[in-house]
Amino acid sequence: MGNKPKVSNAIIRRLPRYRRYLGYLQTKGVKKVSSNELSEMIGYTASQIRQDLNTFGEFGQQGYGYEVDKLYKEINRILGLDREYKTVVVGVGNLGQAITNYTYYYKIGFNIMGLFDVNPKIIGNWINDVEVMDYSKLEDYVKREHIDIGIICVNRENAQEVADRLIEGGVKGIWNFAPIDLVVPAGVALESVHLSDSLHALSFMIKSMDQSSDKSR
Amino acid sequence: MGNKPKVSNAIIRRLPRYRRYLGYLQTKGVKKVSSNELSEMIGYTASQIRQDLNTFGEFGQQGYGYEVDKLYKEINRILGLDREYKTVVVGVGNLGQAITNYTYYYKIGFNIMGLFDVNPKIIGNWINDVEVMDYSKLEDYVKREHIDIGIICVNRENAQEVADRLIEGGVKGIWNFAPIDLVVPAGVALESVHLSDSLHALSFMIKSMDQSSDKSR
Numbered sequence: 001m002g003n004k005p006k007v008s009n010a011i012i013r014r015l016p017r018y019r020r021y022l023g024y025l026q027t028k029g030v031k032k033v034s035s036n037e038l039s040e041m042i043g044y045t046a047s048q049i050r051q052d053l054n055t056f057g058e059f060g061q062q063g064y065g066y067e068v069d070k071l072y073k074e075i076n077r078i079l080g081l082d083r084e085y086k087t088v089v090v091g092v093g094n095l096g097q098a099i100t101n102y103t104y105y106y107k108i109g110f111n112i113m114g115l116f117d118v119n120p121k122i123i124g125n126w127i128n129d130v131e132v133m134d135y136s137k138l139e140d141y142v143k144r145e146h147i148d149i150g151i152i153c154v155n156r157e158n159a160q161e162v163a164d165r166l167i168e169g170g171v172k173g174i175w176n177f178a179p180i181d182l183v184v185p186a187g188v189a190l191e192s193v194h195l196s197d198s199l200h201a202l203s204f205m206i207k208s209m210d211q212s213s214d215k216s217r
Numbered sequence: 218m219g220n221k222p223k224v225s226n227a228i229i230r231r232l233p234r235y236r237r238y239l240g241y242l243q244t245k246g247v248k249k250v251s252s253n254e255l256s257e258m259i260g261y262t263a264s265q266i267r268q269d270l271n272t273f274g275e276f277g278q279q280g281y282g283y284e285v286d287k288l289y290k291e292i293n294r295i296l297g298l299d300r301e302y303k304t305v306v307v308g309v310g311n312l313g314q315a316i317t318n319y320t321y322y323y324k325i326g327f328n329i330m331g332l333f334d335v336n337p338k339i340i341g342n343w344i345n346d347v348e349v350m351d352y353s354k355l356e357d358y359v360k361r362e363h364i365d366i367g368i369i370c371v372n373r374e375n376a377q378e379v380a381d382r383l384i385e386g387g388v389k390g391i392w393n394f395a396p397i398d399l400v401v402p403a404g405v406a407l408e409s410v411h412l413s414d415s416l417h418a419l420s421f422m423i424k425s426m427d428q429s430s431d432k433s434r
Contacts, residue, residue, distance in 0.1 A: 007421075007425065012418050012421055012422065013414075013418060015417070015418070015421060016411070016413070016414035016415075016417035016418055016421075017398075017414060019417060020396060020397075020411075020413070020414065024373075042398075043398075078421070078424075079417045079420050079421045079424070080420040080421055080423060080424030081417060081420055085420070085423075094314070094315045094318035094319060095315050095318075095319055097311070097315065098311045098312050098314065098315030098316075099315075099412075101311035101312075102311060102312055102412065103416075108413065108416070110416060110420075148423065149419070149423070156241075172423045172426065172427070173419050173420075173422065173423040175415070175416060175419055179237060180237075181234075181259075181260075187426055188426075189419055189422035189423045189426060190422075191415055191416075191418055191419035191422065193410065193412065193415050194233070194237075195316075195319065195410065196233065196237070196325065197230075197233035197234060197237065198233075198392070198408055198410050199320075199325070199327060199392060199408070200232070200233035200236060200296045200298060201229050201230060201232070201233055201408055202366065202390050202392055202406055202408035203296050203297040203298055203302065203327075203390075204224075204229055204232060204233075204295070204296045204297055205229065205390065205406035205407075205408065206297060206302075206365065206366070206389045206390040206406045207295075207296070207297030208224065209389065209404055209405075209406060210389070
C-alpha cells in the first residue's frame with residue numbers, strides 16, 4: 001500500500017452528507033454557501049466542515065465561502081463518483097430485488113450488470129433488463145466482466161462464502177446487506193448496511209424515551 | 218424529560234451488535250462466553266465490552282464470564298425487544314415493499330399494521346395480508362390504532378411532511394429511508410438508513426485503495 005494519509009472513518013461518513021446537502025442547494029439554485037451556513041444545515045461545526053474540506057484541497061475563499069456547483073463537483077470527485085462502477089447483486093430475494101431497483105432507478109453510476117441466485121425458479125428471469133444467472137457462474141462472470149462491486153443480499157449463513165467468491169473474482173468492494181460482519185482482505189473495501197441493527201437501535205431509543213417520560217410524571 | 222443518564226450514540230450502535238453475536242453463539246449451542254472471547258469476535262476491546270454492559274447492570278461474573286442465554290435475553294430487554302411494536306410503512310414503492318417483506322419475513326416483533334401510498338393504482342392492494350391504504354387517512358389511522366413506529370420510504374421531497382403527519386398521529390419513533398435528515402421534536406426517536414450515503418462511502422474507500430496501490434507501484 002502507498003503512503004497516502006489514511007482518512008478517518010468519521011470523515012468518510014461525513015463526506016456523503018456534504019454531497020447530499022450541496023446537491024440540495026444546487027436544485028434550489030443556490031450559488032454560494034459559507035461554512036457557517038453549511039453548519040446550520042448539517043449540524044457539524046463550521047470549523048469541522050472547513051477542516052474536513054481542507055483535507056482534500058483549498059475549495060473555499062476566506063470571506064466568500066464555497067461555490068456550490070464547484071464544491072459539489074469536487075466532492076463527487078473525492079468520493080469517486082466521477083466514474084461508473086460495474087456491479088453484481090447476489091441473492092435476488094425481496095431485498096436483492098429492491099436494491100436492484102433502487103440502484104437502477106436512481107441512475108447513480110453503479111451499473112448492475114448481473115444478478116445471481118441459487119434458486120432455479122428465478123434463474124433466467126430478467127429484472128430491469130438484467131438477467132438472473134446461476135450462482136455457480138458468479139466467479140467466472142466477475143473475472144470476465146471486470147466487476148468492481150458485489151452487492152450481497154443473501155442470508156447470514158451464506159454471506160461469507162459469497163464474499164470469498166466475489167473477492168476471488170476480483171471485486172474491489174462489497175456492499176453487504178447480510179446481518180454479519182464479513183471478513184475481507186486488505187485492499188478490498190467493505191461497507192455494510194445492517195437493517196436489523198438499525199431497527200434495534202430505534203427500539204432502544206423509543207424504550208429510553210418511554211422510561212424518561214415515566215420518571216418525569 | 219427525566220433525569221436518567223443519557224446513553225451515548227456509540228453505545229446505542231454497539232448494543233445491537235452484541236445482540237447479533239450472542240444470538241449467533243446461541244444457535245451454536247455455546248453456553249458461556251468471556252469478554253475476551255466476545256472481544257475477539259466483535260473487535261471491540263474486552264474492557265469496552267465490560268464497560269458497555271456494566272452501564273445496564275451486573276451481568277457477568279468475575280472469572281466466569283457471561284451466560285450466553287441470559288445475556289442475550291437481557292440485551293433484548295435493554296433494547297426494548299421484549300415487546301412488540303405496531304408499525305406502518307408510508308410509500309409502497311420498491312423499497313417500501315422490500316422493507317415490508319423484510320420486516321414480515323423476519324417476524325422480529327415489528328408488526329406492520331398498515332401500508333400507505335398516494336398512488337390510486339396500488340391503494341387497495343394487499344402485501345403479506347396488509348392492505349395498502351390512502352395516504353390521506355394516515356394520521357387518523359395512526360391515532361386510532363396507536364401505531365408506535367412509522368417507516369418512511371417516500372422520496373426526499375415528501376419525507377418531512379410524512380414525518381410530521383406520523384408525529385401528529387402520535388408515533389414514538391420513525392425509521393427513515395428517505396435521503397434527508399428529518400427534523401423531529403424531542404420525545405420522538407429517529408433512525409435513518411441513508412442507502413446512497415452508504416454507497417458513496419464505499420465508492421470513496423474503493424477510490425482511496427486504487428490511489429494507494431497506484432502510488433506503491
